[in-house]
Amino acid sequence: MTRRWFWPSFALPGAAWLILLFLVPTYAVVAVAFGTVDPIFSQPVPVWNPLQWQFGGMRAVLDGLEPGHAFWIVFVRTFAYVALSLAGCLLIGYPVAYYLARYARRSRGLLLVLLVVPFWVSYMMRMLAWIGLLLPDGLVNRVLLDLGILSQPYGWLDGQASSVVFALIYGYVPYLILPLYAVLDRIDRSVLEAGRDLGGSPISTFLHVTLPLSKNGILAASVLIALPMFGDYYTNDLISNSPKTSMIGNQINLFVQGGTQRTVGASLVIVLSLLLAVLMSYYLWATVRASAETRESLL
Amino acid sequence: MRRVRDWFANPWGQPRLLAAVTWLYMVWAIVPVGIAILFSFNNGRSRSVWQGFSTRWWWGDPNNSVLHDPSLRSAIEQSLRLAGLDMLIAVPLGVGLAIGLTRWRGYGARPVNYLMLFPLVTPEIVMGVSLLLVFTLLYSIPLGTEAQTLGQVTFSISYVVIIVRGRLLSIGPEYEEAARDLGASPLGAFRLVLLPLLWPAIFAGFIVVFALSIDDFVVTQYMSASQSTETVPMLIYGAARGATTPALNAVATVMVVVTLVSVALAYLVYRWSARSRPATSGSAINEIAALEV
Numbered sequence: 279m280t281r282r283w284f285w286p287s288f289a290l291p292g293a294a295w296l297i298l299l300f301l302v303p304t305y306a307v308v309a310v311a312f313g314t315v316d317p318i319f320s321q322p323v324p325v326w327n328p329l330q331w332q333f334g335g336m337r338a339v340l341d342g343l344e345p346g347h348a349f350w351i352v353f354v355r356t357f358a359y360v361a362l363s364l365a366g367c368l369l370i371g372y373p374v375a376y377y378l379a380r381y382a383r384r385s386r387g388l389l390l391v392l393l394v395v396p397f398w399v400s401y402m403m404r405m406l407a408w409i410g411l412l413l414p415d416g417l418v419n420r421v422l423l424d425l426g427i428l429s430q431p432y433g434w435l436d437g438q439a440s441s442v443v444f445a446l447i448y449g450y451v452p453y454l455i456l457p458l459y460a461v462l463d464r465i466d467r468s469v470l471e472a473g474r475d476l477g478g479s480p481i482s483t484f485l486h487v488t489l490p491l492s493k494n495g496i497l498a499a500s501v502l503i504a505l506p507m508f509g510d511y512y513t514n515d516l517i518s519n520s521p522k523t524s525m526i527g528n529q530i531n532l533f534v535q536g537g538t539q540r541t542v543g544a545s546l547v548i549v550l551s552l553l554l555a556v557l558m559s560y561y562l563w564a565t566v567r568a569s570a571e572t573r574e575s576l577l
Numbered sequence: 578m579r580r581v582r583d584w585f586a587n588p589w590g591q592p593r594l595l596a597a598v599t600w601l602y603m604v605w606a607i608v609p610v611g612i613a614i615l616f617s618f619n620n621g622r623s624r625s626v627w628q629g630f631s632t633r634w635w636w637g638d639p640n641n642s643v644l645h646d647p648s649l650r651s652a653i654e655q656s657l658r659l660a661g662l663d664m665l666i667a668v669p670l671g672v673g674l675a676i677g678l679t680r681w682r683g684y685g686a687r688p689v690n691y692l693m694l695f696p697l698v699t700p701e702i703v704m705g706v707s708l709l710l711v712f713t714l715l716y717s718i719p720l721g722t723e724a725q726t727l728g729q730v731t732f733s734i735s736y737v738v739i740i741v742r743g744r745l746l747s748i749g750p751e752y753e754e755a756a757r758d759l760g761a762s763p764l765g766a767f768r769l770v771l772l773p774l775l776w777p778a779i780f781a782g783f784i785v786v787f788a789l790s791i792d793d794f795v796v797t798q799y800m801s802a803s804q805s806t807e808t809v810p811m812l813i814y815g816a817a818r819g820a821t822t823p824a825l826n827a828v829a830t831v832m833v834v835v836t837l838v839s840v841a842l843a844y845l846v847y848r849w850s851a852r853s854r855p856a857t858s859g860s861a862i863n864e865i866a867a868l869e870v
Contacts, residue, residue, distance in 0.1 A: 284763050286685065289677025292670040292734055293689045299731040300696055302715070303707035310710050324714050374602045377595040392603045398836045399610050400792045402813040403829040407613035409624075409817050410826070416625040417612070435818070452606065501698075509700025512794055516817055527702050534706050535799065547706050551699075558698040565694060569746070 311335055311544035322540040335541035339549055349529070349546070353553075356525040359439070360507045363446035364500055370447070371454040372496070376488075379462035393459070396452040405516045408445060409435065412517075437520025445517040446510065450503040457502065461495025462488070494564065501561045508554055526550050614833070617826035624823050634824040643827045648804065649812070653831055656808040658722065659797065660790040663729040668782050670730070671737025672775070676767075678738070679745045696735045704732060705799035712800070721802035728796040733789050737782040744778035777847070784843050791836055 309324035312331035316323050325331055342349035374393075382389050396404065411417045412434035419431040434441045465488060473483035511527030526546065533543030617635065621628030631637060636644040643649050678690055696704065708728050712718040718727070752774065756766035794810040801807060807815075809832050816825050 281763070285677050285681035286683060287677070288673040289681060289686075289689060290673075292674030292677070292738070293685075293692070295670055295731070295734065296689075296692050296696070299708070299711075299727060300704075301692065303704075303711035306711040306715055307703075307707045310714065322710075322714070324710070370598075370602060373595055373598045377592070377599040381592060381595065382599070389599065389603065392607060396606050396610075398788060398840055399833050400810055400829070400836075402794060402810040402817075403613065403833060404610060406813050406817050406826065406829055407609040410613055410616055411609055411625070413625040415623070448606075505698055505700055509702035509795075511702060512814055516814065519818060527700075530702055530706060534709065540710070543706065544710065547703055551703055554700065558695075561698050562691065562694050565697075566690075569742070 307544045307547050310541060311548050313541060315541055322544070335539075335545045336548070338542055339545040343549070352524055352526055352529055355523070356508065356527075359443055359446065359523075359525060360504055362443045363450065363507060364504055366443065366447040367451045367454045367503060368496070368500065371451050371458055375455050375458035375462055378459050379465075393452070393455060397456075401449055402512075402516075404449060405445060405513065408448065409516060412441065435517060435519075437518045437522045439518075439523050441517050442514055442523050445513050446507060449513055450507060453503050454499050457499040458492070458495060461492050461499075465491050498561060498564050501557045505554060505557055505561070508550065610833070613826050614830045617823050617830045619823045622822050624821070624826060634822060634827045638824070641822055641824050643824055643831065646824060648807070649824060649828050651805060652807050652809045652812040653828060655722070655806055656791055656810075656832065657835070659725055659729060659808065660787050662722075662726040663733055663790040664783050664786045666726065667730045667733035667786050668737055668779065671734045671782060672741050672779055674734065675738040675741035675745060676771070676775075679742055680750070693735050693738050696732045697739075701732070701793075701795035704728070705795045708796065709799045719802065720800055721806050724800040724802075725797050725806060725808075728800045729790050729793055732793075732796060733786045736785050736789060740782050740785065741775060741778045744775055748774050776850075780843070780847055784840060787839060788836065791832060 305326075306324060309326050310322045312328075312333065312335070313325040314323045314332050315321070339349060341347065343353065344350060378386065378389055378393070413419075414431040414433065416434075418434065419428065422428040423431065469491070470483060470487055473487040474480075478486065509527045509530075511525065511531045514523055514525050514528055530543050530546050530550070533539045533546065616624050616627070618630050618632065619628055620631035620633065634642050636642050639645055643653075674689075674693060678686055678693070705728070708724070708731070709720075712720065712724055712727075718724055748771075752770050753766040756770045757763070761769060792810065793808075794814060797808050798811050798814070801811065809828055813825065813829055
């Protein structure tokens with residue numbers, strides 16, 4: 279083994295794995311989306327050569343994406359749910375992360391442990407917990423009935439958009455708080471003191487020092503939870519299971535796993551990926567920049 | 578009103594509103610799970626109305642309890658089997674990739690570095706669909722345990738790389754260079770110097786991959802073949818809305834306990850091994866925290 283190949287050979291198995299099981303599969307989606315369908319078995323036939331691509335499946339999806347059509351409604355709904363959930367996550371997550379980073383002293387260890395617990399409890403278990411509470415005879419309905427807020431049990435699990443958004447917030451907020459905490463914890467206290475010494479009120483110090491310093495962290499953490507939310511179908515299936523609240527993920531799942539229209543499903547995957555490319559590139563750019571900064575600061 | 582103004586006026590005072598929000602959040606995040614665990618001990622078929630304490634859904638019921646229902650037991654076994662396989666394959670691959678990418682200064686490093694980051698930002702359903710299509714249409718790999726393992730490893734590698742690379746960057750190349758100057762071969766310097774220094778990060782990698790695998794639903798479901806390859810998250814997904822018994826809560830509880838006990842044990846082993854090896858500074862917790870940007 280020559281010196282030249284010593285370090286690359288460490289990376290080789292992992293790189294080969296990612297090429298075979300990430301890069302090639304990604305191209306397979308494209309080949310299926312622009313492929314044909316076997317007329318007898320109605321199975322998709324991938325077309326690997328771009329010169330022979332068929333555009334029937336993609337055209338069906340793009341037609342559905344015109345305002346007012348089926349996919350358009352689903353896409354708008356998905357963006358609305360994700361935006362609302364993200365706003366909810368930030369409203370809950372930022373104060374918690376801020377308190378932990380700035381103020382918690384004696385209770386900090388306990389709070390950090392409690393903060394990490396949801397990571398070790400599976401997502402499905404946490405959804406199962408809420409299904410039990412939201413059932414017609416569940417605790418939520420009984421408390422609301424006892425308080426006189428409701429006169430009869432409310433069907434929280436019968437296709438309510440509010441329940442889906444609530445469940446998304448509940449499911450994803452832990453993944454937001456930890457990175458936010460890491461960012462806020464890194465802010466130098468002396469900078470905040472300087473802001474105060476220079477006559478800033480607590481609120482203006484927060485607005486002009488803390489918030490700008492945590493801006494990149496907020497963006498990166500938001501992207502980190504928004505991306506999986508865009509592809510989520512299981513939260514929706516569990517909490518609503520109604521086409522009234524169906525998101526992009528549900529549509530893709532329906533076409534790929536449920537039905538025989540995998541060509542349409544693959545085309546939807548491509549459209550979704552292209553829409554998310556902006557968010558993905560931002561995250562990749564931020565990650566590469568952050569690791570370059572670490573490297574420089576260590577040299 | 579005056580007191581409210583005083584809190585704001587004193588920058589280092591305890592903001593009680595923030596404290597209340599934080600503690601309320603903790604209660605909100607954890608109590609529902611506690612209630613779900615409690616209902617696994619319900620003495621009735623309901624998962625929402627308490628009918629007294631019993632252990633029938635754990636072992637009492639001869640057909641539907643966790644101990645006696647083969648489908649529940651096989652889901653737990655499949656979840657643990659996949660977690661073991663995932664850890665066994667993804668951690669070595671990820672460690673190798675991290676070392677290679679950090680030390681290798683060639684033309685190939687940059688594209689591989691980007692390729693490695695992509696699984697982290699790709700929504701899981703995109704990975705599930707692409708793996709399903711490539712396995713059935715190109716590789717002819719049958720769906721089932723092998724396919725599930727291949728899929729889980731694919732998204733686990735990147736997490737290991739991020740953790741290990743963070744540590745590699747903070748170690749720097751000086752220690753190996755010193756070992757090389759003292760006459761060690763490249764492989765010897767790697768084995769005797771670099772690997773021991775990386776141990777905390779590798780250990781954290783094992784824990785994170787275990788948690789990723791146990792928690793995974795989408796890729797595992799897309800790669801599953803039949804009921805025999807059903808995992809616990811799949812079981813919950815399939816049954817949570819139906820007329821199932823609290824045995825479902827009991828199975829979910831088993832996984833919570835298994836995960837928490839494994840993490841606690843891993844932490845203790847780690848503390849113990851770190852004490853007998855004073856050269857390794859930094860903790861596995863920090864390595865996990867380094868995952869976040």
